[in-house]
Amino acid sequence: MQDFLSLAKDRYSCRRLEGGEINPETLEKILEAGRCAPTAHNKQPFRIWAVRSPEALEKLAAAAPFPFVGSVSCILVIGSSPAEAWVRPFDGKNFADVDATIVATQMMLAIHDLGLRTTWVGHFNADQVKAAFPEMIPFNLIAMFPVGYPAEDARPSVKHPDRKPREETVKEL
Numbered sequence: 001m002q003d004f005l006s007l008a009k010d011r012y013s014c015r016r017l018e019g020g021e022i023n024p025e026t027l028e029k030i031l032e033a034g035r036c037a038p039t040a041h042n043k044q045p046f047r048i049w050a051v052r053s054p055e056a057l058e059k060l061a062a063a064a065p066f067p068f069v070g071s072v073s074c075i076l077v078i079g080s081s082p083a084e085a086w087v088r089p090f091d092g093k094n095f096a097d098v099d100a101t102i103v104a105t106q107m108m109l110a111i112h113d114l115g116l117r118t119t120w121v122g123h124f125n126a127d128q129v130k131a132a133f134p135e136m137i138p139f140n141l142i143a144m145f146p147v148g149y150p151a152e153d154a155r156p157s158v159k160h161p162d163r164k165p166r167e168e169t170v171k172e173l
């Protein structure tokens with residue numbers, strides 16, 4: 001693994017993906033990176049669906065308006081379960097989405113570190129996905145990761161290096 005800051009800066013949303021088979025050991029490492037994530041009170045209120053059958057992949061691709069979602073042999077779907085999550089007693093805040101987001105982020109970085117590429121896809125029709133996969137109904141579907149190999153012409157988008165000025169997002173008190 002490269003040093004962490006280099007990995008974090010090197011990662012980009014790759015929208016030109018090619019769908020070769022993903023080695024099962026590589027997929028296991030990605031899933032492990034998600035499973036070992038910290039969660040509030042260690043409640044682990046998440047599910048990861050590793051979608052690999054052609055029929056299931058087609059159903060997922062139909063729910064997202066991006067051609068690259070349909071170009072891969074594996075899509076990871078991440079859901080959070082408010083019913084299983086820790087709730088902060090002071091204000092009733094449910095941490096399910098926070099926990100699932102950490103899981104998703106660790107997998108996103110692992111995918112890049114292992115030489116594969118992805119984009120966090122949040123823009124999809126969650127009701128359509130749940131209609132196709134009823135076991136997902138109780139979950140908040142927070143991410144789809146189409147996992148593939150970068151096409152030869154894959155590049156970061158022009159928006160990739162565009163970050164707000166440090167003084168706008170980092171405050172010292």
Ligand SMILES: Cc1cc2nc3c(=O)[nH]c(=O)nc-3n(C[C@H](O)[C@H](O)[C@H](O)COP(=O)(O)O)c2cc1C
Nearest residue numbers: 011012013066119120121122123124156157159160
């Ligand atoms: C929660 C979340 C949802 C996103 N949803 C989409 C999406 O539906 N489609 C897409 O093409 N990119 C999506 N992205 C990728 C962002 O557009 C991208 O991260 C941002 O423009 C910065 O570019 P970079 O990832 O290359 O650094 C999403 C990212 C996040 C974190």
